[in-house]
Amino acid sequence: MNKIDIYETNLSIESTIVQYLFESNGEKKLIKAVQYSGFKTQTGLIMYNLGFGDYDFETKSISDNESSNNGDMRTVFNTVLNTVPKFFQDNPGFPIYVQGSDSSDLFEEECRISCFKNCDEACKNRNRRIRIYTYFVNKHFAALSKEYLFFGYDEQKETFVEYVPQNNYIAVLVYKKK
Template identity: 45%
Template structure:
């Protein structure tokens, strides 16, 4: 783990069919009077470009180990930034993603893109499944976009579709 001015990184290797370097990046995206807001980013680490490739899907056969590694970093993050608000969203959400996906899609989606929102839905399902045990340590909020594309922010509710999930340590 290394800490920079505006980001905290955790690195590990995906050990499925190949050894793939992965990185979890908690980047500072905004400061308010109450707290700093960080975004959780994750992806393959490209050491030559020194950046996180969050749009790649490696299909390395160890998705549950990788997901649990990401989740295990959240308490570590809050131990370093106890007053932060953490935002989780998917790099596969939104119109730009859908436009890029349609170029090389092999699923022949009619209408709705089947790949859109997969990542945020994984986190949402995890929170829903474990809400009772997690809510003793964390507060959860969901955000959606309203009709005029303004972000709304509300207490997390099971069964609601969100574009982002926010987590605050109690």
């Protein structure tokens, strides 16, 4: 079986925030964090938003708007994904909400100010992060579906629907099967 490269993570829990910190050893040494932040929906359901980015020790927060381009993207991505089963093991029953920081209308407005791509209609950078996650889910859907339930956010219906591989979603909701 192929060995998947991942970085060792250190768990940190504060109130409703669960963080897995690790050192990215690419072109430079950077501290990264995978953060699961608990929140309550309008219907009262508690879920956890998955965030990821560079870690700031002063503010104890992550910056998920930058791309560090550190040369170790695959190992970093595998490390992020490796935290999902760990999270579900320690937090059974709570779903994970995944949406890229580049999925909002505000992102597109700000991107157009400094972007060199000069996109005519749709911003090519928008939803780039969620597309990375959905690409992985699509590729491994049969195997992942044995352990997890997936729902995708349908923008036209403005609700989560059963996940269908190859459809475009701006957010994904993941539940661990019991």
